[in-house]
Amino acid sequence: MTTQPVVEIRGISKHFGEGLARVDALRDVSLDVFPGTVIGLRGPSGSGKSTLLNVIGCILEPNSGSMRLSGELVYDGKWLRPDLRSLRLEKIGFIFQSHNLLPFLNAWENVAVARTLAGANLAQAKERALELLTYLGVERRQDAMPGELSGGEAQRVAIARALANDPRIILADEPTAALDSQRAGKVMDLLRKVAAERDAAVIVVTHDEKIFDRFDQIHSLRDGVIEGTAENRRP
Numbered sequence: 001m002t003t004q005p006v007v008e009i010r011g012i013s014k015h016f017g018e019g020l021a022r023v024d025a026l027r028d029v030s031l032d033v034f035p036g037t038v039i040g041l042r043g044p045s046g047s048g049k050s051t052l053l054n055v056i057g058c059i060l061e062p063n064s065g066s067m068r069l070s071g072e073l074v075y076d077g078k079w080l081r082p083d084l085r086s087l088r089l090e091k092i093g094f095i096f097q098s099h100n101l102l103p104f105l106n107a108w109e110n111v112a113v114a115r116t117l118a119g120a121n122l123a124q125a126k127e128r129a130l131e132l133l134t135y136l137g138v139e140r141r142q143d144a145m146p147g148e149l150s151g152g153e154a155q156r157v158a159i160a161r162a163l164a165n166d167p168r169i170i171l172a173d174e175p176t177a178a179l180d181s182q183r184a185g186k187v188m189d190l191l192r193k194v195a196a197e198r199d200a201a202v203i204v205v206t207h208d209e210k211i212f213d214r215f216d217q218i219h220s221l222r223d224g225v226i227e228g229t230a231e232n233r234r235p
């Protein structure tokens, strides 16, 4: 049996500006990410990491190429779905550097809101939120406001929120940048568990060398091109 990639990118290019001001942020990038894997994107500032993450997240429209997300062709020279918001809600969970929790909602409400945006009623959304907070080991903090959470706790709540709609693709932009190495390691272990147990693909933009050994593969970008890939062998 062959496993289909969850993210399948072919010949994606993206530029900003025109003429002398043109910047080629991605040049003919192809990439497959398989279920159950955690991959890293590294590279110098301006190499195209965030652009690639935002293209996969259907936030930025590329200029050419094609992209399949969990088997569905979503971009082929143009977006193939009129409603990108519902596409994102259905397929993708986002995790940011600073957790981006809504400061006026408590922990479980922050998770539940993502579920209600996808159409669930509040009771269903709360049940799911509490399940996910338990899964991530922060159920005791369910009523805490974001300002009362430690950095590690807040990032776990943010991961729970990213999982609210059971996406198969999790995109994380520098998720450990604000954490010490022990907490960073824990967040990466949780992302590995999420990938393994939910058959998801986790894609992490990072500069953080202390977590490089936690990836199955790390792609190095330079000037909009994937110039190399390192594999971490696992027992």
Ligand SMILES: Nc1ncnc2c1ncn2[C@@H]1O[C@H](COP(=O)(O)OP(=O)(O)OP(=O)(O)O)[C@@H](O)[C@H]1O
Pocket (backbone or CB within 6 Å): 016, 017, 023, 024, 025, 043, 044, 045, 046, 047, 048, 049, 050, 051, 052
């Ligand atoms: N909205 C935009 N308008 C114009 N140029 C942009 C825009 N977004 C990104 N760029 C340019 O595209 C290139 C790639 O940027 P990108 O943010 O993807 O790099 P990065 O590798 O994520 O960098 P960093 O590590 O600093 O976040 C850079 O030259 C950047 O200046």
